[in-house]
Structures are given as structure tokens and as C-alpha cells.
Amino acid sequence: MTSRTAADLLSEIILQRPGFRSAYGGLERAAAESFLTGEVTQILDPVDAKHLLRYADVLSHSRDAHHRELAYTAIALLREYDTAVGLGQELSDRVLAVAEAVLVQLGNFPGIRTLQKGVGSRYALPLSRGALRIAKEVLQRTSKGDATLTDAQYAITEKMRGEDYFSFSGPTSLGKSFIIKDALYDIVRRDELNDHCVVVLVPTKALIGQTAADLRNLLSEVPEVNVATYPSLPKILRQRYRRTIFVLTPERLLRYLADPVREIDYLVVDEAQKVIAKNDARSSLYYHAIVEATRRFATKLVFASPSIANPELFLELFGKATNGALAVKERTVAQHRYFVDLVAQRQYYFSGIDATPQELEAAPLQASVVDLILSRSGDRKAIIYINGSLKSAEFALRLAERRDAVSSDKEIDDLIKHVREYVHKDYFLASTLSRGVAFHHGKMPQEVRERVEQAFSEVESLIVV
Template structure:
């Protein structure tokens, strides 16, 4: 099968058909049908080829198999041909069982497969089926490997795309740990307050149905005179854990999870993170450690930092959704004209569509308001370089959506914003028109309400700052960026760029996500030319090297 996959990969006609199918899907997505679209016959041949490439061990073959099969299915449809069955075969061979639920006809197609293919699917599924809270769950190859290593008690360093589903496995591992009645403490280290809120809510929801023995979820440091819970998960930043360690000399963690572990390279906070983990290891040297991060190439850095010889590395470059990078170029600022081209494998570009809005696009604000408004079909994230920009862009987007009606769900969020901040807080006006903004310096209950509203479809647009880069799980159909920065004047690149791009595409809701790079030719850095994974140096090691 590998030889056949290699043969297909060398066929220029295959790549030409795959590119045309991709452009056809993108053009329809943007409401700009192409003069030449992929034919039904070519789409059928394409999905057949994808069924072979899905069996390959080459990551590029597998990535193309996913994209070709999903675009062929969505372009042709399943009314006249059993494309849903063919797509199900490809997804099963890729081990991407969670994606089977993205479309109802694909989910229900199993009963109509030929017996031979049905037996094949059952065999593949059995290899990836686990039991979580007494329910069978099908995992991807990456998730299944991680699940078993954690279950075996291994120290693990994970590097995987944002959409790979590592958080689902981590929290599922905690669920099985607390199935017994033994006393244990887990420390779940996260970099921000926003992530504290999200992780603690997810865990509380997961344990809600547990009878009697559910662990206590602790997010605020306990004073020294407050007793430690017998069974607890401490979801905290490194600063909060440091306070806990100082006030409770008897605090010992059975498991330490470091989420967004690449933050160990962040100057002062990275040094503190390393100090906290070292302290926890000094109290219990055999504690299980898990470092989770997107796109880290040198996962052995965590073993070196903490003197761990037995840390197991679980890398993955295989996302569970496909992501399309689209370069937006303004061709006439006065007329509001712009083109959209698709960045193809190898760095080439293909024109997808041309637009004219009749509204000036002279400034960056104009571009980050009017272009998302024109192209943002489905939930869309707009990246802003700071809190003031986030509020300003959201307000401008809301002003364009004059026909939007304030639903009861939107009105509830608006009322919460008014009660928690003040009546004239601009968020209320924005959410009534389906637009929200999100940054760290917001009241926790308001930020959580905005996250929930965007997640359930109450809000169509969310303007975010770099808070989104630090693990907050807010996937969208589209992500819009224009000269993005992190902090003051520092261009977004490397791990942070790919982390943000990874928010495009929502597993089980769509097969593909779109990243719009506005004015990319003028960006200070060109992150598309950089590898998706990067090497990091701990802040402590970097500091020592500089002194030497």
C-alpha cells in the first residue's frame, strides 16, 4: 500500500486535481465560484486516491488525504453519489474517528458500507477504543498513544497542534484517576487566570455526575490555617502554586500537569515555573509529570530541565482539522478592493477571489473590521494587538451589523456586562449585535460568559488579544490577522503564530478552518516561512548563558 501511495504522490494529475478541488471549495466558501471548478469525475478519483494515501506512514500523504477527501465530499455532496461512505473510509483509515460526527450523513454511513470495509473500520476502531467514565470513546492515533502512556504512569512531554485534542485526553486521564477513593492531589499548572477559569469549569462539569468521591477543584491559594482537601485538583498559575507551597509545607502532588509548557521559556515567569516544578519534585520525586505544549521540536528540554531520564516524548504534527492559509491583499484602498489567494503546499499561491466593498480600506482598523465583516461566514476570531484595539474593533464591527437582533441569550450577556462593570460598558452594545471581545483584564464572570456565548453560537465574532495564545480553548471557523503583535511592537511569530492559527477549525463542527492573513506582504515577520514547531530554551538556561 505504501508503494501505491508513493506512486499516487508522484502523479502530477493528482496534485492538479487536489489543488483545483481545494480552490473550488474555498471559492464557494467565500461566495466566489470559479470559472473552472473540479468535475464530479475528478472528485471521485480524488477521494479514491485519498483512501490509499490515508494508509501511508508519510505525514504529508495523510494530511493531503484528509484535505482531498473532505473537499471532494463537500464539493460534490452526497445526494447522487455515496461520497459520505467514501469519506468515512478515509477518516477511519486516518484514525480520525472524532471527525466522523462532523456531518450527520457521514456519522450514519457506517451501516451502508460494504461488509469488507465495515469489518476494516471495526478493526481500526477497536484499536483506538477506550472507556472513559463507563462510556466507550474513540480516540485518534495520537490521543490513543498519549492515553496509554499516561495510564502506565509515565512522565510525558507532548507537542501537538492546538486542534489535536490533547486537553481532552489529559482531563480524561484525571477522570480515571479519581475513579477510586484514594487520597490524592493533582496540580494543574496554567499560565493565565483566563485558563484557570476554563480548565476549572471543564473539570467541574466532568466530575459533576461523580457520586460521592469527586475531587475538590481549587483555584485560589489556601491560607496556612486552612486544611488541604484529601482529594483535590489545584488549577493555578505558578504564582498561586508558589503561595500554596510556602503556606503548606506538607503539600505533595501525585501528578503535576504543566499546560502550555513552552511558557517555561518566558523570562521571569518561566524561571518561576521551573522553580515551582522543582519544589514539587523535591517533595515527591516519583510524581508523574506531564508537559503539554503546541509545536515543540525539542521535547527533551523538559527532561534536561528537571533531571528526568525517563520522560517519554509524544509528538504529533497531524491536526484533526485542515487549515487553509489565505493571503488578503488590498488592491485599491479607496474603493475597498482586495484579492484573496490561497497559499498552496510549497509556498505557491492561487487566486481564489476578488472583492470590492465600496468602502475605504486605508487603515489597519478598516481592514480588520470590513474584511472580516465581508468574509466571516461562520464563527470568526479577529486578532487585536491590545485591549483598546479589541474594544474599538468590536464596536466598529457591531456598528456594521445594524440588522442584527438582540436574542435572549445575547441580552443576558449584555445585562451581565452592565451589572458587573457599568451600564455604559461597550461590551453590552456589541454582544446585542453578535460581537464580543476577550482579554485578560475583564471580570472573570464576564469573560466566561463571552467564551460560552461564542462557543454556543450566540456570538458570531470575537475580537481577541494574546490571551487567546495561552491555552484558552475558543476554536472558530475563521481567524483574521493583520500585522499581529504580542506585547508592544513584537511581531507574532513561531509557536505563538501557529498556536493562534490552530484555532481555525472546530473538531466535530467542520472539516476545515480558514486563516486570513491581511496585508501579509507588509508583515514584519513571515511566519509561514517558519517551521510549525520550534525549539525552546528554558528561561533559566537562557539567563545563565547570557551571564556567561
Template sequence: MRFFEELSNEALNDEYFLELLVKLETISAQNFFKIPVANITSKELTDSLRFADILSRSENPDAKNKSYKIVSLLSESHQKDETFLTFAKPILIRLGNFPALSYLEDSLGIDVKSPREVVFEKIIKETFHAIPNSSYTFTDSQYEIYESLKKNNHFSFSGPTSIGKSFIIKAFIHHLIRESNGNDNIALLVPTRALINQAENQIKSEFSQYTQYKVLAHPIIPKALKRESNKFIFIFTPERLISYLSTADNPKIDYLFIDEAHKIVSESDTRSPLYYHAILQAERKSVKLYFASPNIPNPDIFLRLFEKSAEESLCVKSSPVSQNRYFLDLVEKRGVLLSDSESEINLSLEFDSNDLNHWIKKLSSGEKSIIYCNSKSDTIELALQFADTLPAKNIKEVNEVITLIEQHLHKKYYLVDCLKKGVAFHFGNLPQRIRERIEWLFESKKIDYLFCTSTLLEGVNLPAKNIFILSNAIGLTKFTDIDFWNLCGRAGRLTKELSGNIICTRAFNKKNRWDKPETDLNVVKQKKIKKLEPQIISGKGNFYKNLESALNGKEFTKKKPSANQVSIWKHYANIALIHEVRGDDSVLRSSLINSSNTGQATLKAKTASIVMPQKILESCSGIKPEYQNEIYKNARASTSILPEEITYETALAALRSLSNFYRWPDEESSGKSPLYTSADVLKYYAVLISGWANTKPLHLMIQTALDHYETKGEIWITNETIPFDKNNKKHLNVVINNLISDIDNFIRFKIRSYFENYNLLINSSLGDTAEVPNWAEYLEYGTTDYRVIELQNYGIPRHLALYLIENHESSMNFGDSNQAPFEKKKVLELMDKESDEFRELSELELYY
């Protein structure tokens, strides 16, 4: 093997090889951009494949990737060539890329006889790499990760997005269930609520064969499912995991899988402290931890963060999908190929048009394309502009989704206009049932174009042949190398094609739109990703000084820190206090104590006056302990703020009380989308709460909001107040998007968390004498009706639960909580077989 390593190293640096690689990439680029194509000679074809053959024998990931790159480039133009076919099959077998091999053999009809030793190698790998109870075979890298997971009680791995991290984790869960005879409870941690349903549906489908396992997404287990014979696979956000762990009689979780693990240590994501806190809570309960992250070279960092052996980790750098990188500059009219040889090749493009829509259509060529636009407003506007250039389509499945949107949002919602042309936009706050249907339309190729925000970075699995990246930022922050390559991992679909195209497109001369290509493109050119250096471990940027400042209420070391930075420092400071209260020798607490002479004294002073229960502190780490402590001590004087009935008046009174208790004008008034902007905003939230908690359908809440703006006579759009026009489609859509975003971000998340904390404090302080309605639960589930809440705990979405109660209540029985409320089969027999509700219920796995 040493001979082949030396030979492959020579090949990687061989001038002739690099010349051939550039030529093949250039020909591929010319085909892609539809300009006159150069040709390679038969000698160049053979030589290229010989280089690929040598490189495929190496253990060097760069050599393997370049070997595969040559095969993928040649497959576009030489897929029927005998020389290509003779080399391609052995190379793919040697690389262990069986999905690519199957694609060539099945989709392109390749049937080539191979040398006996290649056949034996294929048989051996297919035998050992076969996935139990599946027709699929692991790639070499997937198999290496899978075997490593099996050998370790804790593990962390990283690899390209296209490697199929979720696929490997699901295969490992199958192994765990078989090995334990179905006696372990398992949880998967996802970044946001927007991802819960996609993961839940996939897990339910994947593990339906194990009848003892119930897949749940809420931290409350229905009594009918709390049988000793039942086991669970939970899909949780960090908040839901913390809530589940705080209930003492819940079944123990044995394994926790954390996808997108890099979010735990993000320096700009305000949810990173919550991630850290949730996982540490699980670790303290002896849950086995498994981390999966994209691309980072030091996946051991997560194990170190939670004080596990750093040796139980693996970084995979070889990719099962090849990617072609381009920079398309419509401002300066130029096209650049960013070669894997680390050179830049200017393409002789004819700019008959510098219109973005023209180029998206031209380069997509009937293949699926994702267009990343960064902001929600850009995403919607650019999708509309693109759709306007296309002819109308009439596709049954698309029309059904259009009808759904018209009925449950509004007939004039912009998504309707887009879908009529085979285009969609996608962002996290879209209502769940609509977002899921859009994803299905794109996956099943009913629509070919999807304009999106950074939701795809959070784990939504929607690969496509092409990804156009119109902005080099998330929000106002430029891409980190992890962000960029995680997003680009969606370009190219394993088992569907051998390669994908990344087109960084400068369509406008605006900030963060590739406006400084000489520096902005560095993240595209350099495939090497820097090691993660979490602030918790490194203490960089005066991290621990700022935590101590947050505890003492003093000024931070940075003169003008961002609202996100301040939020992160304050939250970590709260978590450090929690660790001090319970005597945890965590990395966070120890480092804070060791960072200064006053760290220990600060923690002791701050915890000395805390009288509230430790359990509540742990459940509500994002809220200052001192505010919680005051509410706990004065509980008897404030119990009346949450009456049984939720009306506009009672909601407004409760919000005013919470704003005062938790100092919203100080704590919640900064950042891009602050909760508190003025006292008047509480009136708006009161309207939303009274509608949402009383199970008002979304389309009626939208109509109420439109009526409000018509009465008010003005609306805030693009940083100015303008007269409101109910017939103006733009005004209408701004209202709709603001409403669905505010329900998701403020009502169901931020405000709900304050109600939950208040409820816990009052009930704990007053004990049996407390009779405080659980408004937090009402906001989470969107109802005060216990029946609708129970149905949601069984996995039935809110809108479907409302429909069933309204139309089939007589077929249900909520009298005995130890029994399931209805029989799915009987209710389906009563439903309209053509209705959307019938389809949804029939597809749900309800376990009874």
C-alpha cells in the same frame, strides 16, 4: 505495510495528485470567497478519493493529513455524492478520526454500507479506542497519547492545538482516579489567573461523579475540607503552586499536568523563569510531571530540562481538523491561497470594497469568527467599528450580559455597544464574571464575532470556523512559528466541522500588520516548526554570562537589552542562587558554574551573606535576595509600615516604604508597562489598594477614578496629555480599562508579591512577637473581611461572596472553621430566583 508506505510516498510526489489537490483547494477557496467556481469531473473526483484512500493507509503524518484534507475539501461540495460517501467512511475509519466520521454521519445524515473489512476495522478501533465511562471515541493520535501517558511516570507530548490536549489529559485523570481508587491528589498548571476559572469550571463538571474529590483554585484548603477522606484537584498558576508547596502540612500532590508547556522556555515571556522554578519545586517533592505543548517537534526537551528520561515523550503531527490558509491583502487588493502543495495560488477576487468589515461579514457567512488584533486598543476599536456596521439584535441571553456590564462596570462601557450588535471583544484583564459570560455567549453561538488579544494563545479554549489574523505579532514581537500555529489551532472545531479557515489579513499599511508579506508570510507557509532550544540548556545568546552579570550588578553582553530580557536574566540569576543555597545540582546551577571560571565563586560569594530562611527565598524567587536579606536583618525597625486598617494614607505610607526597601525606581521602572513611573504613581496605587482591599465594588471604584480625573482635569491617551471630558465615551473607557488592568497586573500581582515577601520576612525574623497584618492576602482576595476570604477559598467568586455576606449573613455561621459556612440549598431558597446571583450560586459546585 511497506508496499502502502512506498505507494503513499509516490502519491505524495505525484504531479497529478498535486494538481488535483490544488484544484480542490482552489474550488474550496472560490466557494469561500464567493467567486465563480470551477468544477471537477467525475474522473477527478474518483481519482482524488483513490489518492486519499492510498494515503490513509500510510503511517506518514503528512500523508494522513493530505488524505483527510481531500475528504474535508470534497465534503463541502459532494457530501451527498455516492462516490464520495463510498470512499469517505473507510478513509475516516482508517485514519481513526471518529469525531469527523460522527459529524458526517449525524449532521449530514450519511448512511453508507461499507465493505466487511472496514466494518470490522471500525468495530475493533471503536472497542479499543473507546473512552471509559464516555460516549466518545479517541482518534488514533489521541489514543496513542493516552496509552503513552498510562505507561509512564513522567511524560511529555506535543501535537496540533486541534488534537484536544486538555480532552486527553482529562481522560487520563479519570484513569488515574479509577486506578488509585481515588487516593491521588492532582494539580493542573495554567499560565495566568485569567484561565483558572475556565479550567476550574470544566474540571468541576467533568469530575463531579467522584464525591471524594474537591476542585480548588486557591493554595489554602479550608479546614472543613481537610479531611483524610477528601482528595483534591488543584488548578494553579505558578505563583499559587509555589505558595501551596511552601506550606509543609498541605496534602502531597502526586501528579502535575503542565499545559502550554512551551511557556516554560519562552525567551520573551517574563513569567518563564517562574514556570521553571515552580515545576522544579514540584519535581523536588517527587511529583510526577506531565507536559503538553503545541506542535513542537521535540517535546522531550521539557523532560531533559527537569532531568527526566527523554524517551518518555511523543510528538504527534497528524491533525483531526483540516485548515485552509489564505492571505487577504486589502492594501494591494489581492487574495492568495496558500496550498498544502506548498504553492501559492492567486485568487481572482473582485474588490468591490477593501473595507475590513465588509470582508469579515462576507467570509463569515453566519459562521463563528475570531478576529485577532494583538493590542487591547486595536481589539476594542476594531470591534466597535465592526459593530457599527451591523443592525441591532435583541437576544435574551445577550441582554442579560449587557445588564451585568452596566451594573458592575459602567453603562457607557464599549462592550455594551458591541454586544447590542452581536459582537464582543475579549482580553485577559476583563473582570472574570464578564469574561466568562462573553466566552459562554460565543461558545453557544449567541454572538458570532469575537475580537481578541493574545489571551487565546494562553490556553483559552474558544474554537471557531474562521480566524482572521490582522497582526503578525504579539505586542511588538513578531510571531514565532509556535505562537502562530497555536493561535491558528482555534480554526476548526472538532466534532462540529471538518475544517477551519485561517485568513491572514492585511487591512492597514502599518508595522506588524503583514506589512512585509514576502517575509511575514513565511510563518504561514511553512508548517514545520523548529525545535525548541531553551537557553537554560543551550546557553545561547551569552545566557549564562548575562546571569553572572545580573548577580554581580555588571553590564550585560548586549548593549541595549529589552526590559523583558533583563527581567528574565535577573530572575534566573535569583533561582540559581536559591539552588546554590540548597545545594541543588540543577541544570541551571550546573551550567552557570561550568560556563565560566568565576561562576562557582560568584554564587558562593553571593550566598555567603544570606541569613534569611531558604524557604522564603524559594517562595519569592522574583525578588533580589539581597533586598530580602536586608529587610530580614532590620525587621524590628520596620514592622509599623503595615497597620491593621487600610486607608489611603496607610496604603501610601506602606507603598513608599516598599518602594524604598525593594528599589522600585531601579527595579520596576522599565518596560512597556512599568510598575514605577514616578513617586506620584504610588498615590494612584494607594487609591486602588484602599478601595480594593476594603471590598469596594468595581463600579464604585470606577466612579472614584472618573471623579479623580475630572478634578485633575487631564488624562494621558495615545502618548499625550489631553483635557479630560467626563462626557467623552473614549475618555471614560480608557479610565475603565486602565483601572481593571492595573488592579489585575499591579495590585493583585506585582504589588501583592512584594507585600507577601515583606510579610514572610517580618514574621520569620520576629517569630511570635510579630503581629503584621497580611496585606498580600487582602490584595489577592480584594477584602480585609475574613468571611469573604473564606468563601473565596471554597470557590465562591469575590463579587458573589460580597453579595452573600451583605444579603444573607444571618443564614451563615463562620464561628467554626471546621464546618462549611452555609448550606447552599437553604440560601438558594431565600434568594431571588430571577437574579444573576441565584444563577451563579446554583451553578457552583461547593462540595457540601
């Protein structure tokens, strides 16, 4: 039985306290009102805010993923409330100080960097927390040394090092691709990979280009490695590069296995849930390709999948020991979930404590989805998810019709010019971009997709569908 710490027990007590549930619930309602209606009727008592800061600090010491997530969400909600309503200078400074301390305890270094982009805290970290930050920044450095892993990412990478067959799962915010790239950077610098290769298995052709581009950028200072996207490797490339990373779909991997020129030392299966998908006709291709690779070579396996409770399933499927399995539940971002029913004219937010829907008294002010999105996004950037390439383009056109033309922006202007020159002068994307809206789907030319992604990262008010 796993031993429990004092922080685990205290956190459980905190979650049962009416004072915590009332203060946290009030803060959630205030944030929901601010986002959905623009008016806050649920005013936060400064005493409750101070209590929440103390609770967040205790919760951040727990080893339970839910407790740690509540700690992060509490400080995120307080920061959001401070922006929307205001907490007063003294309390605002205290929130910044505790936020940094909580993020250090959680090992959330991306959050710390975001926090420090603002005004920063005028309080110094306690000595013990400052020492903890330094220790984590040293121990949890990536293989390349240019970033720091979160606590959850570090736990995965450490367990992966000692396993030939490894499977892990986690929520979207975990950064599974980041973990895989960090592991690959470590693997390909080893001399034992000379004249051998690594295969990264991805589900679609669109992901081949994106993954290969990321790996080439990551390995730009490792001259011995070639990143290939086709199931062939000419002799001239084998002579020039001693090590190879293939980024392939299952179909391309089977073609490579028909005439392999280098043994596969590692097979990394991204989006591993595709292997067992019931309604995916390609799942049998995944299975056959992986079985063939392990049958022909002593291939080590790494599976990465979304948040599932039993990642060992993939190891069992291929007859491997299950001691190299790890399921991570902890999120590294605060997620606020809302449901707006435009038919029944009701709107809800979901509690972070128990995920129950809580209805707001105010009805939606908007009559259509387009009105709702435009009113909530305002001048901020936003991503809208639509199922289907045609639907995403059509919805982008609907949004663009309701937005004014954007002021001249070099990034947008260059993208519009590129689209008209290299795709078509009447391509819909050019007209939507002129109004600060873009669409993005797998059927678009890869270069255009990448340019849209770059524009979204640099333009403050772009909406991408």
C-alpha cells in the same frame, strides 16, 4: 529502522502523480475562489473528483501524518465544493460514503459525528471498515466512557500510562486539554491518591478559573475529589475530600510549597513552552516551582506543549529519562490558509501539498479589513484574533457599526441584560452584542467571558473578536 507499509509507499507515489497534484490543486483553487470571491471559475471534473476519493482512501491508510492530513483535507474540500457548486446527487452520495470510511480509518470520531449531523450516507460501510469502527470505539473510549479518542489522542494516552515522566506536543487541533483531563479522570479515581494531590500548572489566572470549572464538571460524579484554585487547603476540606486537584499558576504553586499539606503525586504542566520562553520573565518561576516540587516529593511530571519537534527537551531540562516523549504532527481538522493583501490588492491561498502560496487572478473586492471580514463571514459565526485587549474591543466596535441590529435572541438578550446589570450599563459589550458582535479577552470578568463563550456555541451568526 522503522518498517514501511504498502500504504506508505503507495501514498508517496500518489503525491508524485501529476494527476493527483492537478486534481487536488484545482479543488483547492475552487474552494479558495468560493471563499474569497464568491465565484468559482475552476470547475471540478467529476472524473477528477472520483479519483480524489480513491486517493483519499489510500492516503488514509498511511502512517505518515502528512498523508493522513491530505486524505482528510481532500474529502473536506470535496464536501465544501459540493456545498458551494454542487457535485450531483450520485457523486455527492459517494463523497459522503467515502468521507465516513476515511474518517473511520483516521480514527477521527469528532469528524464522524459532524458528518452524521447532516443527511448521512445512503451507502453502508464495508464490513472491514465497520468492524474497525466498532473496535476503535471500544478500545479508544475515554476513561469516563462518554467519548472516543482519536488515533493520535489514543497513542498519547497509551504511552502516558507507562511513564512517570512524560512530555508530548501537538498542533492546536490535537486536543491537548482533552487528553490531560482524560488522564486526570483516571488518576484521581485511584485509592493511592488518598491524602495526596495533583497540581495542574497553568500560565494565567484567567486559565485557572476555566480549567477548574472544566475539571469540576468532569469530576462531578467523583465525590472524593476537590478541585482547588488557591494554595491552601483548610482542615475541613482535607477531612471531607481525600484527594485534591490544585489548579495553580507558578506563583501560587511556590506559595503552596512553602507550607504543603498534601504531597504532590503528579504535576501537569500545561503550555509547557512557557518554561523555556526567552522573552517571558516568568519562565524562571516555572523552572523554580517545578524543581522545588520534584525535590520535595517523588512527583511524576507531565508536560503538554504546542507543536514542537523535540518535546523531550522538557524532560532533559529536569534531568529525567527521555523515553517518555512523543511529538504528534497529525491534525484532526482541515485548515485552509489564505492571505489577502489589501495594499497590493492581491490574494493567495496556501497549498496543502507543499504549503506554497498560490495567487488568485481576481483582486480583492473589499477595500478594508472590516469589509473583508463582514463579506466573508456573512450570516455565519466567526472568530477574529486580535493581539491586545483594547484592540479587540475597538475592532469589535468597528465591526458592530457596520452590522444591522440582530433579531431578538434569548441568549443574546440575557447576556446584554447581565452585562448592563453586573458590569456597567454603558459597557461596550452590550452595544456590540445588539449587533451580533462580541469581544473576548483576559481582562474581562471571568463570568462574562464564559457567557460570551456559551453564546458563541449557541448563536449561529455571532462574531467574536
